[in-house]
Amino acid sequence: MLKSTAAALVLATILPASAFAECVEVTQGNITVSAAWSRATIGTERPAVFYVTIRNDGGSDERLVGIETPVADMPMLHESVMENGAARMSHVDQIVIAPIDAVSLEPGGYHGMLMDLQTELVEGTTFPVTLLFEKSGPVTIDTAVLPLRAREAACEEAL
Amino acid sequence: MRRGALIRGGAGMVAAVGFMLAVGAWRSGDLPWQQQVTETVGTRGADLESMSWQLTSHEGERVSPQSWIGQTSLVFFGFTWCPDVCPMTLLNISDWLEELGPDADGLAVHLVSVDPERDTPEVLADYLSNFDPRISGLTGSPDEVARAADDFNATYRRVPRDDGDYTVDHTAGVMVFDPDGRLSSIIDLHDDPKFAVPKIRRAMEREV
Numbered sequence A: 001m002l003k004s005t006a007a008a009l010v011l012a013t014i015l016p017a018s019a020f021a022e023c024v025e026v027t028q029g030n031i032t033v034s035a036a037w038s039r040a041t042i043g044t045e046r047p048a049v050f051y052v053t054i055r056n057d058g059g060s061d062e063r064l065v066g067i068e069t070p071v072a073d074m075p076m077l078h079e080s081v082m083e084n085g086a087a088r089m090s091h092v093d094q095i096v097i098a099p100i101d102a103v104s105l106e107p108g109g110y111h112g113m114l115m116d117l118q119t120e121l122v123e124g125t126t127f128p129v130t131l132l133f134e135k136s137g138p139v140t141i142d143t144a145v146l147p148l149r150a151r152e153a154a155c156e157e158a159l
Numbered sequence B: 001m002r003r004g005a006l007i008r009g010g011a012g013m014v015a016a017v018g019f020m021l022a023v024g025a026w027r028s029g030d031l032p033w034q035q036q037v038t039e040t041v042g043t044r045g046a047d048l049e050s051m052s053w054q055l056t057s058h059e060g061e062r063v064s065p066q067s068w069i070g071q072t073s074l075v076f077f078g079f080t081w082c083p084d085v086c087p088m089t090l091l092n093i094s095d096w097l098e099e100l101g102p103d104a105d106g107l108a109v110h111l112v113s114v115d116p117e118r119d120t121p122e123v124l125a126d127y128l129s130n131f132d133p134r135i136s137g138l139t140g141s142p143d144e145v146a147r148a149a150d151d152f153n154a155t156y157r158r159v160p161r162d163d164g165d166y167t168v169d170h171t172a173g174v175m176v177f178d179p180d181g182r183l184s185s186i187i188d189l190h191d192d193p194k195f196a197v198p199k200i201r202r203a204m205e206r207e208v
């Protein structure tokens, strides 16, 4: 009785915070990739984006050197940068994840740029993206397609 | 001409640098009152009354700067092929509108496309239907857009990609004009969100 009340209480405390499901996580070696998401596209003419969180539990730097996905022929690592009030995107060769650190590809900063889109990205579906790491090799994660107006992953990060 | 409204000529450059310096000072809080900002900025890019652009809205209506006098206006430059920064700006603005609640009724929000080739009124309408319905889109001929960017002191530049496609670098801040048509402030992409709504309210308060 007491136990179930306590459990209900715990549940009630936890529930509001976890209205979303826990993020899909893929671990390979020291690298854990999670919260992969993208925005729905209108048709296939516009480039799509790819956002993700990468955690490095190892003792040395890891580098993300590229991405691959069947939905786009020209996927690239990009960074949005501001210069004198103007926004531009530049191609980045690599994204360094320091030891015991995490890096997020997120709106307004690093992002995967999915150009030459082969298929419209439809809200509610997922598609695979393979992240190419210098040391840990390729890591593939299912990427959730969220509405065009999404600003973050629709899941709880366990980080 | 089609390459866009890169600042033309020395006078434009001086005005643009002065403008940036003024905005920088504004942001760092060096300027205690707004009067000083408007003085530094001069009239170009700071006053709707002095602008002469004409654009077409996503609903197909012709719009001129003078039609915005009498209400607070938010203006920003972008394009619908922009996958990262532009949706972010649109979402930020949606948040501000929500926070303003009913007060946002007296507010007009305009996205000026820097990609008139692809962003026709129909394309803008289709794209903007995914965001807050109070955000309107403006586009025009390449010359009309260049004129508007020049008037607003905004810059944009078409950047070709290897595969024949292109992207457009562009001024990213949201300009806030008060009901008298004067530039009140600029909200930058990476500004602390808690300062955005007060900036808008300050412009609205000039509505007496």
Ligand SMILES: [Cu+2]
Binding pocket: A078, A079, A089, A111, A112, A113, B083, B084
């Ligand atoms: Cu990009």
